[in-house]
Amino acid sequence: MSVNVSERSVRRLSLYRRFLLHVQASGGRYLFSHDIATATRTSAAQVRRDLMAISGSGSSSRGYHVTDLLKSISCFLDAPAPxxxxxxxxxxxxxxxxxxxxxxxxxxxxxxxxxxxxxxxxxxxxxxxxxxxxxxxxxxxxxxxxxxxxxxxxxxxxxxxxxxxxxxxxxxxxxxxxxxxxxxxxxxxxxxxxxxxxxxxxxxxx
Amino acid sequence: MSVNVSERSVRRLSLYRRFLLHVQASGGRYLFSHDIATATRTSAAQVRRDLMAISGSGSSSRGYHVTDLLKSISCFLDAPAPxxxxxxxxxxxxxxxxxxxxxxxxxxxxxxxxxxxxxxxxxxxxxxxxxxxxxxxxxxxxxxxxxxxxxxxxxxxxxxxxxxxxxxxxxxxxxxxxxxxxxxxxxxxxxxxxxxxxxxxxxxxx
DNA sequence: TTCACGGTGTGAAAAAAATAACGATGACAA
DNA sequence: TTGTCATCGTTATTTTTTTCACACCGTGAA
Missing domain, CATH: 3.40.50.720 (NAD(P)-binding Rossmann-like Domain)
Incomplete structure (x- = not known):
């Protein structure tokens, strides 16, 4: 499950998650890749590529659903139990x-x-x-x-x-x-x- | 002077310096690139390449002179004044x-x-x-x-x-x-x- | 001297990472 | 409906970074 994802991707995914949690807390529901990118100082292509690796999927019109994406990232990053x-x-x-x-x-x-x-x-x-x-x-x-x-x-x-x-x-x-x-x-x-x-x-x- | 040296090189040079200071303190006089490499968890080629960039030079028989190399690295990394x-x-x-x-x-x-x-x-x-x-x-x-x-x-x-x-x-x-x-x-x-x-x-x- | 050895310095090759490119998709306006 | 537009997912390209390879050098042994 962890194969094919580089250390740098993992770090970025962790950053994305932190940002997404902030967005979620302030009531945001959808984000585009470039929103995540500017918030975490990377590029939209990089974000899409990282998310592709964990198969977090977005819609081309609305972007990524914050809560769903959080779920995908956490599912990838976190162990099943603490x-x-x-x-x-x-x-x-x-x-x-x-x-x-x-x-x-x-x-x-x-x-x-x-x-x-x-x-x-x-x-x-x-x-x-x-x-x-x-x-x-x-x-x-x-x-x-x-x-x-x-x-x-x-x-x-x-x-x-x-x-x-x-x-x-x-x-x-x-x-x-x-x-x-x-x-x-x-x-x-x-x-x-x-x-x-x-x-x-x-x-x-x- | 700082051009052409990547962030990663700078980080490694800083690590090399720290190791060299330890060696110097314990009386070591010469080191081979692979000594520095194993101590800082990188490869000998990487060390030589990093040092090449700052023109710290070693001899093929004895390796790098600790004090001289320290001088080179510090000259590169440090500002002239604090x-x-x-x-x-x-x-x-x-x-x-x-x-x-x-x-x-x-x-x-x-x-x-x-x-x-x-x-x-x-x-x-x-x-x-x-x-x-x-x-x-x-x-x-x-x-x-x-x-x-x-x-x-x-x-x-x-x-x-x-x-x-x-x-x-x-x-x-x-x-x-x-x-x-x-x-x-x-x-x-x-x-x-x-x-x-x-x-x-x-x-x-x- | 002459040879073998082990290391340096450095160009060439490979691997990894980031960036760009592009077809596909869906929303929206006309 | 039809066309435009912005964005996604993914492949291709470029750039960066690391590793490999090897000519060259100095030392020590024979």
């Missing part, structure tokens, strides 16, 4: 991510958190149990957790990643400014503030 | 970004911060003055600020962006989960946690 997510590292960043997360991603659920600090482990954080990071490879499989958010210091990131991989994790959102090494089949998305900053700095004077 | 940066929005995220920033980017300097909350404006934050966000288009030009980090709520992001653009900002690192609209010539880098999360969720079950 996915469980582990959050590793409950420092400032980890807690901020957790706070941001709440209520925003109904299909993703932070089920467990982990930290190495004994002052944090063994308690509930936002109603979610926090365990010692050493229990990772044991607890993730038993809770059906396949993806993780990594908010540990850079120095620990690779070691924790190795544990995650051993624990069967298949997708990682990494906030540490390091390049993680994982086996094929494990997806890593790095939120690399430093690199983004330097890139923006560069092009701000291009 | 660039001034404005930070807009001093909520949890903004303060976290500021804290992360400190000491990590010698060529970039957060010169001014802005917020809309009167409890924050008029004071020093980390030794850096905080102004009302309405003073943006006035203060940015007079301080030579050409780039900004945007950590305001999504609902305000576009309005603030418009002010930034009027204030002459040419590069924005945007943390708000919205697609910003800017004139050509203004570079926007969006740190989009939601999109990254959904992308990782998708590929974690591919």
């Amino acid at each position: 996915q469980h997510v582990a959050l590793i590292g409950l420092g400032n960043l980890g807690r901020a991510v957790f706070a941001y997360f709440v209520g925003r991603h109904p299909n993703l659920r932070i089920t467990l958190t982990f930290d190495i600090d004994p002052a944090k482990t063994g308690r509930l954080i936002n109603g979610c149990p926090c365990h010692n990071v050493l229990k990772l490879n044991h607890l993730c499989p038993s809770h059906g957790i396949r993806m993780a958010i990594l908010t540990v210091p850079a120095a620990e990131a690779q070691a924790v990643t190795d544990m995650l991989v051993r624990g069967g994790i298949r997708g990682i959102v990494n906030f540490a400014p390091v390049t993680l090494h994982v086996p094929v089949g494990v997806f890593v998305e790095t939120m690399d503030f430093s690199i983004s900053l330097e890139t923006a700095a560069f092009f701000s004077r291009a | 660039q001034h940066v404005a930070l807009i929005g001093l909520g949890n995220l903004g303060r976290a970004v500021f804290a992360y920033f400190v000491g990590r980017h010698p060529n970039l300097r957060i010169t001014l911060t802005f917020d809309i909350d009167p409890a924050k404006t008029g004071r020093l934050i980390n030794g850096c003055p905080c102004h009302n966000v309405l003073k943006l288009n006035h203060l940015c030009p007079s301080h030579g600020i050409r780039m900004a980090i945007l950590t305001v709520p999504a609902a305000e992001a576009q309005a603030v962006t418009d002010m930034l653009v009027r204030g002459g900002i040419r590069g924005i690192v945007n943390f708000a989960p919205v697609t910003l609209h800017v004139p050509v010539g203004v570079f926007v880098e969006t740190m989009d946690f939601s999109i990254s999360l959904e992308t990782a969720a998708f590929f974690s079950r591919a």
Whole structure:
């Protein structure tokens, strides 16, 4: 089902969905491909092509039906049941991510958190149990957790990643400014503030 | 000088530099392209090609001289003098970004911060003055600020962006989960946690 | 010296991605 | 009805990006 759709398409589809949700909330019912395109800074052809891949269909006169299209995209992007997510590292960043997360991603659920600090482990954080990071490879499989958010210091990131991989994790959102090494089949998305900053700095004077 | 180098190359060069700094710190003197490649998860050919573009040259027997290469990359990526940066929005995220920033980017300097909350404006934050966000288009030009980090709520992001653009900002690192609209010539880098999360969720079950 | 080896720099080829092009379709006006 | 028009779905083309391939170079061994 996921074959034939590139990473970039998936990203754009996620953007389209976000826009469509806004439109839906404000009562819009139909959109043309170029509406979606301008809202998400891409081209109408690109939108049509992306939607073609997931067979979301529109009418040539009215365009795309917002609710139907949302259904198509969500059906494609989301798992049938909510996915469980582990959050590793409950420092400032980890807690901020957790706070941001709440209520925003109904299909993703932070089920467990982990930290190495004994002052944090063994308690509930936002109603979610926090365990010692050493229990990772044991607890993730038993809770059906396949993806993780990594908010540990850079120095620990690779070691924790190795544990995650051993624990069967298949997708990682990494906030540490390091390049993680994982086996094929494990997806890593790095939120690399430093690199983004330097890139923006560069092009701000291009 | 910046012509002919794609955004992706710039990103990779930034990654190479980070790796090279680590190597330098641990006393390494020479590296082959494939060392850099494996460390940054790309290919040796890609590394050589990227370096070719900035005319960083290596020897076929020893590889690349770490310090020389660092010099080449930094000369290419960095402005001759430190660039001034404005930070807009001093909520949890903004303060976290500021804290992360400190000491990590010698060529970039957060010169001014802005917020809309009167409890924050008029004071020093980390030794850096905080102004009302309405003073943006006035203060940015007079301080030579050409780039900004945007950590305001999504609902305000576009309005603030418009002010930034009027204030002459040419590069924005945007943390708000919205697609910003800017004139050509203004570079926007969006740190989009939601999109990254959904992308990782998708590929974690591919 | 002479050869083999492993790496660089770079043009050529391949793959991936974005853009353009176009027949088909349905709404609407005349 | 008939023609026009704007948009869709899809194929074709172009552009961009990555990978391959190989001549050339410096080193070390024989």
